[in-house]
Amino acid sequence: MRKATLIAFAWLAGCATYHAQPIAPIELARQFEHRSLTSEGLHVYIARELGHDIAPWPPTRWNSETLSMAAWYYSPTLDIARAQWGTANAGIDVANAIPNPVLTLPFQYATPNPGPGAPYTTGPALDIPIETAHKRGYRVDQASHLSEAARLTIASEAWKVRSQVRVALLALYAARERIAILSRKAEAERRIAEMSRKRLELGQFSRPDVDAAVLADTQAQSDLAAARSVEENARAQLAVAIGLPVAALDGVQYDLDEFRAAPPAPPAADAQREAIFHRADLLASLADYAAAESALQLEVAKQYPDIHLGPGYSYDTGINRIAFGLAGITLPIFDRNEGGIREAEAKRKEAATRTAALQDAILGDLDHALAHYRSSLEALRLSDAHLADARKQVNSEASAFAAGNIDRLTYTQAVADYQTSEIARLDAEVAVQQAAGAIEDAMQQPFGHGAVRHTMSEAQAR
Template identity: 45%
Template sequence: MRCSWIFAFCLLTGCAAYQPKPLDPARLAQRFDQRSLADPALRVYIERESGRPLPVQWDAHMLALAAGFYNPALAIAQAQQQAAQGSLETAGARPNPTLAFPFEYELNHHDGGHPYTTGPALSWPIETAGKRPARIALAQAQADAVRMNTLGTAWKIRSQVRAAFRAVFVATLSGELLAARVDWARRSVELLQHRLQAGAVGAPDLRRQQLVLAQAESERSSNRIALASARAQLATAIGVPVAALDAVKLDFGELAHPVLAPAPADARRAAIEHRADLRAALADYEAGQAALRLEIAKQYPDVQIGAGYTYDVGANKISFGLGGVTLPLFDRNQGGIAQAEAKRSELAARVEALQEAVLNELDNSSVRYRESRAAAERAALQLATAGRQRDAAQASFATGGADRLELSQAQLDYESHAIAYLNAVAAMQDAAAQLEDAIQQPLPPDAVALNLTPSGSAP
């Protein structure tokens, strides 16, 4: 008896102890405000992940690495993955034996010896029909699905960073072009005011140019809001405060290069092999198969074997035996099996539906990228034509063949084409990002480089 109590106490001393970890919102906010892209821990992380030092100018790739360090969505996904690994360990654990200490007391005891019966009894459960391997297979498939979801979250964060990065690029360069457009429109208004006073033009001509100036000023005001919003989106995608972006310089050079779109067959194969959501759906289907296997195994009852010692009125008794076994006379788990079979069919249909949607998304993104790249090339030709017209106006103005108003109008026309060209380049890069998202794999850049800085400054 004493040995039994000592054995039970030794088992309990190996249990884990609960340790509370309260959260303080004020302290969390303070830690967030202190985040920086110059953090030494971030430097170590980037050097380990990329093999490159902390950059002086940050491109989209390096910002995505910083998001992998700071973004809380990835931390949540990683925590879920750790929980799934814990579930896998739980599924592989064998059932614990049961230790009991029955006690009986005989009220009308008259014979010699003690009037009670007591002693430890150990019952050891044994799972049958492969329940434990089926349970492990189910937990493994579920862990694989969570791991794929983690990869999908990482890709989603990368996509969000790059989308916000492109938005900052467009808003920054658009702001420069719109500022030049406002300057030229204001000059045109001033020239027309002087001509109106001289009687050389009518009031409608001035009003039309004033409307152009008002529209340009309104667009520049909207652009400032768009730039602030894009910077906030970029900071949120990275997981840092907006003020952290003030201390860094962004490198938009990679946006000058279109991507090399893969051949249709290669793109379809890459989408099927690399899409994390499709791989997660396949893992869910395998989990459904393992769940069906487990439900089928539940038709067969588990058994328990036991051994015990009993002190009975002075007699020492040792017992061995087979515990109770449930007889499957009325219920052979047919309901659970039917539900698992239906769930497996549902998961198979989900995989098929998702794959069809992925392939259609891929076809659509391929067409969109091809057309948007052609549109960007056409916009480049139109900008070049507008540039030649502006240069001709400047040359004519220098020789006295054109006045300042004609020069301003040529410059305004060039600014409009420059903004249209910038939007076309942004649309092309958005389409390239959509194509990458369709296969969830980075695409190599083209050697061709586009002009990202169409100058609009006044001479």
């Protein structure tokens, strides 16, 4: 009896226990407000991802790569994807579990007593289930494929986060460049309005000419204020993409030089290869299809009944009985799991159709993005040519003004017109970068940056 008690206590000691983990919204809000780009935890994470330390910390200028890593560290979307992967991994352990035997302790009291011994029947018996037809293996395969799909979903979500960071940085770059241009244009329009008023006083200008100059000045000031508002919105957008409070970006310096380059479009065949073989969401869809295959194999295997061994001992009113038979076996007479097999086949077909549709959509988006990028590059080329002509024109006006051939008002108007050409060129440059981002999103791979794929694959670990 003492030995049985020790065994029972040892068994209970091996059981998992429940630990409450309540969520306090106030504490979550406090944690969010304390997030920053100077965190030592973020420092360790980025150093591990880059494979080398960053000195000094924090860096003096943040680029899209380091800010993307900060977003991977803080992003709640990635935290959800990581948690889902943990759930899927736990599903492998569940699928791999061996069914436990069932212990039965029947007891019957006989009256009158038919035997020579005590008037009762009792004794332990076991029901030991044995799965057949490799059912457990198919369950493990299915759970493993679902786990792989969940892992790849992390990479897919990581790319989306990176894309959001890039979009926000591009908006910030465009806003700052526009502010610089509009500041010069607003200054020129202000001087034009002042000179127009003075000429009106001297009788050299008519009222409509002055009104037009004042209207242009007012519009330039309004455009400048709108550009500054866009800059603030871009900072807020970047903070959301990273998972930081906006105040955490105060004083941060950015390296936005990457948006000044316009690399040639990648060959269509190479881009398609990148998209087909490396897009995480497509690979995850293939893993889902493999899980559907394993599920179908499991349903087919369920046609074959499991075996239940039933060894046991019983004391039957004075007679000792030892059993070695089968506790039970399901006879596939009325149902051979036809319904389960048909459902699994339909789900496999659905998974195959979903994968094919996703690939078609990816290739269609890629073709459109490549065509749009090429046309944007051509538009940028034409805008560069137009800006060069405008530059020659304003230089000519500057020479004429220096020689006294034109007055200051005419020269200042030429300068303001040149700023308009600069804005048009900036719009073309931003359009090229937006088209480049669409290509990268279609491939889930920045062209010209081979090291990024490794970083993307490591975004699953925090």
